[in-house]
Amino acid sequence: MYLASLGKLALGSRLKALSDHFYGAADEVYRALGAPIESRWLPVLRYLWDAGPSTVTDVAMAIGQTHSAVSQLTDKLVRAGMVRRRRDPADGRRTVLTLTAGAQDALAGLGPTWCAVRRGVNVSLEEHATHLLDAIAACERALKERPVAEAILAEHAAIKAAPLEIVPYAPALREHFYRLNAQWLERHFRIEDIDRAVLGEPERYILQPGGAIFFARLGEDVIGTCALLQESPGVFELTKMGVDETFRGLGAGKRLLEACIAEFRRRNGRTLFLESNSRLQTAVRMYEKAGFVMQPSVRAGSHYERADVYMIYRPGA
Amino acid sequence: MYLASLGKLALGSRLKALSDHFYGAADEVYRALGAPIESRWLPVLRYLWDAGPSTVTDVAMAIGQTHSAVSQLTDKLVRAGMVRRRRDPADGRRTVLTLTAGAQDALAGLGPTWCAVRRGVNVSLEEHATHLLDAIAACERALKERPVAEAILAEHAAIKAAPLEIVPYAPALREHFYRLNAQWLERHFRIEDIDRAVLGEPERYILQPGGAIFFARLGEDVIGTCALLQESPGVFELTKMGVDETFRGLGAGKRLLEACIAEFRRRNGRTLFLESNSRLQTAVRMYEKAGFVMQPSVRAGSHYERADVYMIYRPGA
DNA sequence: CTGAAATACGTTAGTACTTACGTATTTTCT
DNA sequence: AGAAAATACGTAAGTACTAACGTATTTCAG
Numbered sequence: 001m002y003l004a005s006l007g008k009l010a011l012g013s014r015l016k017a018l019s020d021h022f023y024g025a026a027d028e029v030y031r032a033l034g035a036p037i038e039s040r041w042l043p044v045l046r047y048l049w050d051a052g053p054s055t056v057t058d059v060a061m062a063i064g065q066t067h068s069a070v071s072q073l074t075d076k077l078v079r080a081g082m083v084r085r086r087r088d089p090a091d092g093r094r095t096v097l098t099l100t101a102g103a104q105d106a107l108a109g110l111g112p113t114w115c116a117v118r119r120g121v122n123v124s125l126e127e128h129a130t131h132l133l134d135a136i137a138a139c140e141r142a143l144k145e146r147p148v149a150e151a152i153l154a155e156h157a158a159i160k161a162a163p164l165e166i167v168p169y170a171p172a173l174r175e176h177f178y179r180l181n182a183q184w185l186e187r188h189f190r191i192e193d194i195d196r197a198v199l200g201e202p203e204r205y206i207l208q209p210g211g212a213i214f215f216a217r218l219g220e221d222v223i224g225t226c227a228l229l230q231e232s233p234g235v236f237e238l239t240k241m242g243v244d245e246t247f248r249g250l251g252a253g254k255r256l257l258e259a260c261i262a263e264f265r266r267r268n269g270r271t272l273f274l275e276s277n278s279r280l281q282t283a284v285r286m287y288e289k290a291g292f293v294m295q296p297s298v299r300a301g302s303h304y305e306r307a308d309v310y311m312i313y314r315p316g317a
Numbered sequence: 318m319y320l321a322s323l324g325k326l327a328l329g330s331r332l333k334a335l336s337d338h339f340y341g342a343a344d345e346v347y348r349a350l351g352a353p354i355e356s357r358w359l360p361v362l363r364y365l366w367d368a369g370p371s372t373v374t375d376v377a378m379a380i381g382q383t384h385s386a387v388s389q390l391t392d393k394l395v396r397a398g399m400v401r402r403r404r405d406p407a408d409g410r411r412t413v414l415t416l417t418a419g420a421q422d423a424l425a426g427l428g429p430t431w432c433a434v435r436r437g438v439n440v441s442l443e444e445h446a447t448h449l450l451d452a453i454a455a456c457e458r459a460l461k462e463r464p465v466a467e468a469i470l471a472e473h474a475a476i477k478a479a480p481l482e483i484v485p486y487a488p489a490l491r492e493h494f495y496r497l498n499a500q501w502l503e504r505h506f507r508i509e510d511i512d513r514a515v516l517g518e519p520e521r522y523i524l525q526p527g528g529a530i531f532f533a534r535l536g537e538d539v540i541g542t543c544a545l546l547q548e549s550p551g552v553f554e555l556t557k558m559g560v561d562e563t564f565r566g567l568g569a570g571k572r573l574l575e576a577c578i579a580e581f582r583r584r585n586g587r588t589l590f591l592e593s594n595s596r597l598q599t600a601v602r603m604y605e606k607a608g609f610v611m612q613p614s615v616r617a618g619s620h621y622e623r624a625d626v627y628m629i630y631r632p633g634a
Numbered sequence: 635c636t637g638a639a640a641t642a643c644g645t646t647a648g649t650a651c652t653t654a655c656g657t658a659t660t661t662t663c664t
Numbered sequence: 665a666g667a668a669a670a671t672a673c674g675t676a677a678g679t680a681c682t683a684a685c686g687t688a689t690t691t692c693a694g
């Protein structure tokens with residue numbers, strides 16, 4: 001599913017899709033069992049059932065919708081003979097909604113249906129249903145305390161204010177080299193033995209053979225890395241490019257790539273190549289823009305199982 | 318929040334509310350930062366950005382919407398100058414959607430904004446955002462495998478077929494006595510010392526002093542329990558009524574109550590009382606229907622902190 | 635090669651909301 | 665008590681979809 005790859009950017013869309021799915025399933029069940037209600041009615045009807053006669057605003061507050069939504073839904077419920085509208089004698093502004101006797105009977109008869117819904121959801125979703133409910137509840141609470149729009153704007157200001165810097169390897173950054181590469185490896189492939197070795201001891205496998213490692217920092221955060229590995233005299237491999245998923249889109253990848261190419265030139269390298277995977281389209285496009293050219297076949301003697309893309313640096317070609 | 322109390326019955330409504338919240342927050346951010354897009358456009362625009370020119374159906378499949386939704390959204394995007402519609406020269410039925418140069422620039426400039434969105438969501442929701450995403454993904458997968466409507470209908474048939482029986486205490490049922498009561502105690506209050514003792518050793522605390530315990534079974538499942546405790550000769554307390562949340566609405570509570578009252582009569586009891594809490598409205602209403610009458614004040618010398626309701630059985634009163 | 639089936643996609647009508655607004659009624663302020 | 669503010673709620677208009685339909689175009693079957 002493409003939306004899943006957008007992660008937190010498409011939360012709204014995915015929640016909507018799930019929501020529609022559940023509404024649809026509920027309506028299918030009600031129709032199949034001949035129940036005289038619709039899924040959208042449930043919050044109002046159940047609230048009147050649990051709390052007794054209530055005003056439009058009471059119901060709206062309880063079920064988290066606007067008063068006009070409740071008012072319009074009431075029109076339908078009145079037409080369906082489920083609810084009666086009455087003026088509150090004590091306060092002429094208020095409309096009191098009451099379940100009709102027919103609705104009371106209908107709801108009482110729905111006990112087994114609701115029980116089946118709870119059981120069916122458990123069967124279908126297993127423990128995920130509970131996780132989903134817990135996550136929803138936790139998010140509802142968190143959003144009430146810290147509105148997300150505010151937090152985003154604050155983060156935006158912080159990102160805009162922080163300088164994006166490229167810095168060379170330093171021992172204190174070693175763990176970041178592992179972290180930043182493990183992230184995309186785990187997401188798209190799996191960590192091969194050669195990865196574990198190189199990521200764990202970058203000094204030995206990259207710097208000592210005459211390579212270089214760069215990091216991208218945004219203020220205090222280390223958000224990306226890229227390495228230049230000397231394969232044989234004058235022949236370099238661009239490898240271990242990784243940008244923290246949260247910080248994609250800031251241009252860190254491009255800056256790291258430029259830093260590696262500059263280092264390659266500084267060392268008078270002859271050949272610069274890289275291996276990648278066609279699934280990492282964004283990365284491959286970035287390499288192309290930077291001057292790498294796609295080769296017709298994979299590199300002979302590649303170290304990586306996942307490599308199905310082989311590119312060579314040919315500036316201006 | 319009332320909807321939370323409906324649990325799995327109102328999944329659709331709660332997901333919709335959360336979804337709207339995220340859409341609203343995103344639009345607020347885009348507006349505040351002067352970004353020329355709307356939250357609903359994102360899936361289409363990002364897909365065209367990631368995948369390149371695509372047909373209407375391609376986009377619709379990728380983002381999980383109908384082709385007409387994409388078609389209508391395209392109208393808007395064309396009007397906004399973000400997308401171009403072209404006929405596919407190779408297949409005259411197809412419409413290929415392409416991002417305009419202006420849209421490419423706009424999206425490229427949104428990198429920091431999207432980064433801020435991811436960061437802001439993390440700040441606002443902390444680890445709950447990840448839990449929510451994981452739960453959504455798990456549910457999406459599960460729903461594809463086992464459609465929930467089918468599962469519900471199967472459960473409904475099973476529930477209707479299984480007989481609801483009331484059975485007396487048996488040692489093999491002891492753990493159910495604990496489980497069924499712990500469920501509502503933990504949800505609404507907390508387990509007091511006296512609960513732990515009585516629930517752990519019902520023989521000693523309830524049966525031995527001359528009481529009785531009943532269980533409700535639905536087929537193989539033990540779904541509810543209720544106890545009659547002899548407080549002093551001829552004076553009984555109705556207590557430890559608990560019905561599994563999943564199985565509410567089948568009438569098990571009523572049946573258990575009737576069984577206890579019958580037992581009280583069989584023993585020629587003089588007084589039958591109960592203590593409860595006003596938050597448990599459904600239960601209190603059930604007690605009233607069965608013949609219990611609300612007393613003006615709590616019982617003197619109650620064992621329970623949570624008791625704020627005191628009722629005495631007065632049939633026909 | 636031709637007619638039937640499949641597909642691609644736009645259009646229309648309908649649903650479930652929201653926002654904005656208008657009109658009663660009640661509460662508050664002085 | 666009387667005016668201003670707050671409230672309760674219905675209505676109108678708009679949005680973001682879906683389902684159903686109609687019309688091209690392509691594919692397939694014989």
